[in-house]
Amino acid sequence: MNTALLRVEDLSVIAPGDGRDIAVVDRLSFSLGEGEILGLVGESGSGKTMACRALMRLLPSPRLRLEGTAVHLAGHNLLQLDDAAMRRMRGRELGMIFQNPSSHLDPLMRIGEQIAEGIRLHQGASRREARAEAIEVLRQVGIPDPQSRVDNYPHEFSGGMRQRAMIAVALGCNPRVLIADEPTTALDVTVQAQILRLLLDLRDRRGLSMILISHDLGVVAQTCDSIAVMYAGRLCEHGSKAQVLARPQHPYSAGLLACHPAAQSSQRLMNTIGGQPPLLGAMPEGCRFGPRCAQASAVCREHLPELRETEPGHRLACHTPLLVGECS
Amino acid sequence: MSDASLSLPVRWRLRWNLGDGRLPLYCGLAIVLGWGLLALLAPWIAPFDPLQQNGELRLVAPNLAHPFGTDNFGRDILSRVIWGARIDLQMALIGVIFPFLLGTCIGAISGYVGGRLDTLCMRLIDIVLAFPFLVLMLAIMAILGPGLSSFYIAMALVGWVSYARLIRSQILVLKESDFALAAKSLGFSHRRILFGHLMPNALFSSVVFCMSDAVLVLLNGAAVSYLGLGVQPPTAEWGTMVAEGQSFITSAWWICTFPGLAVVTLAMGFSLLADGVAERLGDRS
Numbered sequence: 003m004n005t006a007l008l009r010v011e012d013l014s015v016i017a018p019g020d021g022r023d024i025a026v027v028d029r030l031s032f033s034l035g036e037g038e039i040l041g042l043v044g045e046s047g048s049g050k051t052m053a054c055r056a057l058m059r060l061l062p063s064p065r066l067r068l069e070g071t072a073v074h075l076a077g078h079n080l081l082q083l084d085d086a087a088m089r090r091m092r093g094r095e096l097g098m099i100f101q102n103p104s105s106h107l108d109p110l111m112r113i114g115e116q117i118a119e120g121i122r123l124h125q126g127a128s129r130r131e132a133r134a135e136a137i138e139v140l141r142q143v144g145i146p147d148p149q150s151r152v153d154n155y156p157h158e159f160s161g162g163m164r165q166r167a168m169i170a171v172a173l174g175c176n177p178r179v180l181i182a183d184e185p186t187t188a189l190d191v192t193v194q195a196q197i198l199r200l201l202l203d204l205r206d207r208r209g210l211s212m213i214l215i216s217h218d219l220g221v222v223a224q225t226c227d228s229i230a231v232m233y234a235g236r237l238c239e240h241g242s243k244a245q246v247l248a249r250p251q252h253p254y255s256a257g258l259l260a261c262h263p264a265a266q267s268s269q270r271l272m273n274t275i276g277g278q279p280p281l282l283g284a285m286p287e288g289c290r291f292g293p294r295c296a297q298a299s300a301v302c303r304e305h306l307p308e309l310r311e312t313e314p315g316h317r318l319a320c321h322t323p324l325l326v327g328e329c330s
Numbered sequence: 331m332s333d334a335s336l337s338l339p340v341r342w343r344l345r346w347n348l349g350d351g352r353l354p355l356y357c358g359l360a361i362v363l364g365w366g367l368l369a370l371l372a373p374w375i376a377p378f379d380p381l382q383q384n385g386e387l388r389l390v391a392p393n394l395a396h397p398f399g400t401d402n403f404g405r406d407i408l409s410r411v412i413w414g415a416r417i418d419l420q421m422a423l424i425g426v427i428f429p430f431l432l433g434t435c436i437g438a439i440s441g442y443v444g445g446r447l448d449t450l451c452m453r454l455i456d457i458v459l460a461f462p463f464l465v466l467m468l469a470i471m472a473i474l475g476p477g478l479s480s481f482y483i484a485m486a487l488v489g490w491v492s493y494a495r496l497i498r499s500q501i502l503v504l505k506e507s508d509f510a511l512a513a514k515s516l517g518f519s520h521r522r523i524l525f526g527h528l529m530p531n532a533l534f535s536s537v538v539f540c541m542s543d544a545v546l547v548l549l550n551g552a553a554v555s556y557l558g559l560g561v562q563p564p565t566a567e568w569g570t571m572v573a574e575g576q577s578f579i580t581s582a583w584w585i586c587t588f589p590g591l592a593v594v595t596l597a598m599g600f601s602l603l604a605d606g607v608a609e610r611l612g613d614r615s
Contacts, residue, residue: 060514093517105508110530119526120516168512175516 006033006074007211008057008179013070013081015049015056015235017282024282026066027053028235031309034179037205039212041226041243043219043258045279049235050215054181057213058098059088076178094124097177101184103164107156113140113167114152120175139170142207144200162193166200173204179211180204186221198225219262223247228315231255234280234290237309241316251312251323253295289321297322355606358541361599365592369415376409380566389582399584401575403564407584410566411592417567418548418596421481421560425547426540428486433493434529434536440494441501442524451498455491463488467550468559476559481551492543493536500532534611541604545597552593568593 015027027049034040042050055061056068059080073080076095080088092098100106108116117139118132127135133152140148143166156164165185172180182201186194202225204210216222222229222243229246231239231254239252250256257275277294280286286293289302301321309319368375384404392399398407440451458466467484474480504510505528513523552569554560561567563574568589575585 058515060511089517089519091517092515098512098515100508100512102508106512108509108513108527108531111527119518119522123516123518123522171512171516 007036007038007076008034009072009074010057011071011073013053013056013073014068015052015061016067016069018065018067019283023067024285026235026282027056029070029309030056030237032230032237032240034211034213036178036211037209038228039201039205039214039226041222041229042213042215042232043217043222043229044232045217047279048232050217050232051183052235053232054098054183054213054215057181058092058096060092093120093172093175093177095177096179096181097172097175098181098183099165099168099172099185101187103161103168103188104156106168107164107171109156112153112155113159113170117152117167117171117174120171124175136170136174139174140167142204143167143170143173144196145170162189162196165189165193165197169197169200169204173208177210179213181213181215183215184217185214186216187218194221201225219247219258220264231258234285235282236290237317237319238291239316239318239320240309241318245316251316251318252291252320253297253322253324254291256324295322297324352606352610354602355610358599358602358604358606361595362603365415365596365599366419368412369419372412372416376406376412378406378409380405380410380413381564382406389578389585391582392584398588399582401571401585402578402582407571407588410571411568411588413566414568414571414589414592415596417478417561417565418551418569418593421478421551422544422548422596422600424482425485425489425551426544428482429489429543430493430536430540432486433490434497434533436490437494437497438501438524438529438532441498442505442520442528448498451494455494458488458491464550464553467554468557471554471559476562478561481554481560485547485550489543489547492539496536496539497532500535501528504528504531538604538608538611541600541607544600545604548593548597548600 010033011031013027013030014025017024017026030053032040042053044050052061057073057080059068061068068081070081072082075091078087078091080091083091107113111119114133114136117136118127118129121127121132121135122129125132125135137148137152140152145151145163145166151159156167159167165188169185180201185201186197189197198221201212201214205212214222214226226243228240228242230237231246231252233254239246239250239255246255247259250259254275260273261275263272275294280290280293286303288304289295289298289307292298292302295302299322305321307319307321309317312318312323382405384400387396387400387404388402390396390400390404396406396408398411400406401410436451440448466488470484470487471480474483501524505524510523510528513527518526551560552567552572555567555569556573558573561570563570571589572586572593575582575589578585
């Protein structure tokens with residue numbers, strides 16, 4: 003965490019609306035060190051995926067607009083690259099793996115060819131070298147008998163193996179930062195644990211930095227070094243895993259933690275955070291979490307809290323942070 | 331020994347299981363390949379020269395020497411039907427390939443790029459479709475002059491629209507698909523994504539349509555020749571032969587009937603092939 007590999011400054015995704023623009027992702031900034039795994043957590047629709055698509059500059063609709071100061075990666079500012087240069091960054095510097103491995107692999111292409119295609123494109127390898135490399139990558143991600151599996155089609159793989167294959171496709175290009183968008187959500191718990199172990203293992207062996215998107219705090223707690231909590235397109239709290247999990251200061255982080263089944267005592271009902279996340283078109287004045295927050299005061303309703311550093315390595319956007327030890 | 335005799339019927343049953351589209355596939359394949367073979371071996375199979383006239387053997391009814399009879403110039407109909415297969419298969423093949431290539435490229439690019447280019451292409455397709463197919467073809471052929479090459483050009487200019495629409499609709503769906511996004515996230519260029527990943531996935535329905543389109547092209551070719559704009563006499567071509575025979579339809583039915591039957595069987599072969607391929611491919615996806 004001493005040298006930042008990826009530094010994001012004030013990255014926003016703007017959706018033009020009637021009259022006024024809506025910030026789907028609002029001035030996101032964080033940095034990612036070499037070999038660091040950052041967990042990005044939050045409810046559905048909190049802008050986690052959108053934030054990562056923005057990093058890749060692959061927004062789902064051409065109407066969405068990207069704004070921000072800079073995204074520094076490998077000596078480039080990604081926001082100022084032209085399309086061709088950005089294409090060279092994708093895969094080579096920034097890899098991405100997705101939630102649903104079945105639909106993110108080309109159904110008509112052999113697994114090996116899909117891995118080899120990226121290797122040939124980014125490393126200029128020959129067909130034969132790329133195939134050998136593909137087999138090696140498949141072995142690294144734990145596919146048994148990679149020599150024969152390399153010629154299989156995706157439909158011949160099981161769900162967990164497809165996820166491994168997708169990781170292999172991304173790894174083939176040898177990226178420095180891997181964005182994993184809920185990589186384990188579609189998998190059952192045992193396979194989930196295997197995939198997480200694989201990701202940790204790859205971090206150790208390749209020094210890969212990762213952004214792990216998840217709404218499962220258990221997954222994040224197992225794997226990440228630091229945690230960023232997002233709500234309604236904004237970063238609420240960002241700090242080391244220990245700080246955020248053990249001593250959350252933002253009421254939303256605390257609420258999320260309290261909702262986790264492991265945090266419950268012998269109560270019958272699961273804890274919930276009352277209310278719904280705000281609609282994009284109807285963001286509340288002041289703090290976006292304000293209407294659902296038990297701590298909200300007058301200042302919360304009027305002023306949007308900005309992200310500030312409360313202690314070294316811990317950032318928080320809240321007017322009324324929880325005191326250490328207190329849990330809602 | 332006893333083992334083999336027991337397992338043999340089972341193997342045969344499995345091998346010749348004609349469910350899930352195999353029956354039409356094999357029948358269609360057999361018919362089309364059969365005609366292909368006849369066309370290929372025409373010089374050796376045909377009993378007579380298809381162009382050789384014989385004043386003494388005019389309008390001879392089918393008999394042992396001339397199983398399909400002879401026409402008003404004394405030419406052997408059987409030989410002419412066999413030689414005609416060469417021209418007609420060629421028409422069906424080339425008449426499908428050019429519209430397929432043209433339509434697929436235009437449709438794929440139009441669907442992938444979208445925006446104004448897409449609108450432009452769609453309007454162009456609407457314009458072409460607004461004319462009756464045959465009228466437009468005849469107009470183009472009338473301008474280009476009669477002949478096979480102008481038939482191919484007219485076919486490509488008119489036929490591409492169906493392929494373009496078909497492939498465009500597939501590409502529109504596929505370009506939003508997850509694996510297209512995954513390909514983008516690997517830094518692939520648009521060309522690589524479109525032609526390397528989206529096209530192979532979009533081609534299923536076009537390939538099936540190709541086969542049934544071959545029927546239409548074949549009938550079109552015959553129709554155009556019948557109208558005197560396609561293949562010119564005395565070349566042996568089924569449509570032309572039907573046209574030539576129609577004035578004798580009451581006195582010498584065999585002149586029209588046998589080339590007509592040839593068109594029907596080949597067209598049926600292509601239809602069956604299309605059905606079979608559709609069902610087999612449908613199984614896979």
